Amino acid sequence: MNDKGGIKGVQSQSINKSFESSRDPLTLDYQLSTNGMPRTPGYCARCATAKPNQVQALTDHLQQVVAEVTQTKKIKRSCIEASLQREVGNTGYTCTGGTKKAFDNAGSSAPCLNQNVVNFIQFALNKAINCLSTGRDPIDSRFILKKINNETAFNFFLAYNGGVGIGQLTSNPVKEIAGWKEGKTFHEGNAKHVLEGVLDSANPACAPFAEILKNEDEKAPPLPGSPKNYCKWVSPGEGIGRNLIYALGYYVYMRDDVIRPAIEKRAPNMAKNSDLVNYFTLVAYGPGGPAQSLAMIKNFRLSNKSNPQDIRTKILKNSGYVNQTEQKMLELLGHLKEEPYSADDKKGNTCIE
Numbered sequence: 001m002n003d004k005g006g007i008k009g010v011q012s013q014s015i016n017k018s019f020e021s022s023r024d025p026l027t028l029d030y031q032l033s034t035n036g037m038p039r040t041p042g043y044c045a046r047c048a049t050a051k052p053n054q055v056q057a058l059t060d061h062l063q064q065v066v067a068e069v070t071q072t073k074k075i076k077r078s079c080i081e082a083s084l085q086r087e088v089g090n091t092g093y094t095c096t097g098g099t100k101k102a103f104d105n106a107g108s109s110a111p112c113l114n115q116n117v118v119n120f121i122q123f124a125l126n127k128a129i130n131c132l133s134t135g136r137d138p139i140d141s142r143f144i145l146k147k148i149n150n151e152t153a154f155n156f157f158l159a160y161n162g163g164v165g166i167g168q169l170t171s172n173p174v175k176e177i178a179g180w181k182e183g184k185t186f187h188e189g190n191a192k193h194v195l196e197g198v199l200d201s202a203n204p205a206c207a208p209f210a211e212i213l214k215n216e217d218e219k220a221p222p223l224p225g226s227p228k229n230y231c232k233w234v235s236p237g238e239g240i241g242r243n244l245i246y247a248l249g250y251y252v253y254m255r256d257d258v259i260r261p262a263i264e265k266r267a268p269n270m271a272k273n274s275d276l277v278n279y280f281t282l283v284a285y286g287p288g289g290p291a292q293s294l295a296m297i298k299n300f301r302l303s304n305k306s307n308p309q310d311i312r313t314k315i316l317k318n319s320g321y322v323n324q325t326e327q328k329m330l331e332l333l334g335h336l337k338e339e340p341y342s343a344d345d346k347k348g349n350t351c352i353e
Contacts, residue, residue, distance in 0.1 A: 002084035002113040002155075009108035014094040014101075015157060015236065016114045021096070022237030025211035030123045072133045073141045077122045079351035082336035083145075084113065086153040086328070093157055095231035095239065105155060117236065121154055121166075128244035131198060131206040132252055139252060142348030143278045147251075147285065149332050150325040156243070157234045164224035165233040166240060167247020171225035174246050176253065178220040191253035192217065198245055212241045255281040258290055262297050269304040276308050279315050279322060286321025 003010045019027070092105035103109055125148075129139045148166060152158050156166035163170060176189040195217050199210050213221075221242065222229035233243045259280045264271040271277065283293040300306070300314055316323045329348065333341050344350050 001081050001115055001118045002110070004081075004085065008087065008110055010110045010112045011108060012103070012111040014103070015111040016117055018094050018096060019117050019120065019236035022235070024238035024241065025208040026124055026127075026241040027120070027237040029127075029208040030120050033123060034119070072126075072130050072138045073352035074126045075122065075129075075141050075145050076351050076353055077118065079145060079332065079336060080122050080125075080154050081118055083149045083153045083332045084118065084155070085335040086149075086331055088153045088155055088158070090155075090158045091160055092155065093159055093230050093234050095235035098231050100227075100231050100234075105158060110155075111157070120236070121156065121240070124240050124244060125166075127205045128209065128241070128248050131201065131203055131209055132194070132245070132248045134201050134203045134206065135197065136252060136256060137274065139248065140274060140278050141352045143282060144248065144251070145348055145351055146325040146329050147282065150321075150328040153328075153332075156236075156240050159224075159227070159230045159234050161225070164230060165243035165247075167243050169224045169233060169243060169247055169250075171223040173250035174221065174223055177246055177249050178216050180220055180223075191250065191257070194249040194253050195245075198249070209241055209245050212238055213245060251281065254284050254290065259284065259293055259297075262294050263302060266297060267302045267304045267306060270302055270306055270308070270311075273308050276311060279312055282322045282325060283315060283319045286319050288319075292319070 002008075087106065089104075089106045092103050092111065093100045094103065094111075095101075103111070105111075125144070126141075129141055129144060133139045148154055151163065151168045152166055154166065158168075159165060162168070175187075177191045177195050179186055179188045179192060181187070195213065198206050198213065199217055201210065222232050224230070224233045224243075231239060233239050255277060260271050260277050263277060263280065280293045280297060283296060284290040286292060288295075296315065296318060300311060302311065316326065326346070329346060330341070333345055337345070342350070
């Protein structure tokens with residue numbers, strides 16, 4: 001499903017096979033959500049030609065992610081699939097029994113992803129968004145879609161020294177959430193409450209993640225910055241689950257504990273504008289980090305009289321990263337529908353439900 005037109009020429013079934021062997025809590029939860037339907041072999045243009053008997057239809061109707069409490073919006077499968085058509089390159093890894101094997105994620109060297117894997121990506125992402133929206137302002141799925149589309153185009157198996165997995169994690173965000181050990185001393189991260197919230201949550205959406213991450217509030221996981229630990233963060237099932245919680249967990253920490261308070265000090269009314277808060281949060285993922293976000297809030301002289309649209313324009317002009325997320329969204333739309341694209345398309349409104 002990541003090469004519907006056969007342009008890339010992908011053939012490898014390595015990721016599909018790795019997913020088929022997954023037995024982690026998140027994968028088992030996914031299987032239950034599909035009413036126990038068996039996992040199917042892969043589909044891509046050349047795979048279908050080479051192995052027609054392997055191509056089977058798998059229902060697109062996943063059970064609705066629990067949303068009564070959090071009121072989150074679900075990212076549509078069609079938009080994830082459209083993002084997957086993008087060519088993103090870089091190095092990918094398959095993990096078998098915890099052992100990683102690198103491959104070039106470009107052209108015919110890239111792996112074929114079947115319907116089941118794409119369905120799982122959607123399931124896991126929406127469940128993580130739901131889980132981490134518990135007890136706080138719901139995560140805006142549109143901004144998460146744009147962030148992931150920009151960084152990995154949902155190629156969850158990518159890893160290099162600049163970022164690992166679907167959330168392109170580095171070690172610092174993981175330390176901020178799970179803490180870290182220095183010598184014999186354990187240091188708690190400033191965002192530990194995010195992890196504790198997942199582990200203690202009564203929201204059923206958190207249950208499989210809590211099982212994967214159990215005890216990580218006491219013993220931090222292997223850091224993604226070391227290549228020997230990549231499988232903990234990129235493997236189908238457990239790796240995706242761990243990566244999503246830490247990546248989205250850091251996002252809500254940055255949004256709620258760093259960016260919004262900084263805006264509230266200068267412009268309390270602007271802090272109520274969720275789009276504006278999310279745009280400033282995205283800035284923090286660029287090369288300038290959170291410092292650039294905070295500097296913009298100051299330099300733009302944000303006040304209650306500021307025009308939100310003007311501020312958004314300034315953010316796009318001054319943050320190459322945020323501007324890139326908008327441009328890559330246009331690439332996604334190019335694989336989704338014909339031009340012209342509406343304002344709702346560009347905002348991501350038509351990619352959520």
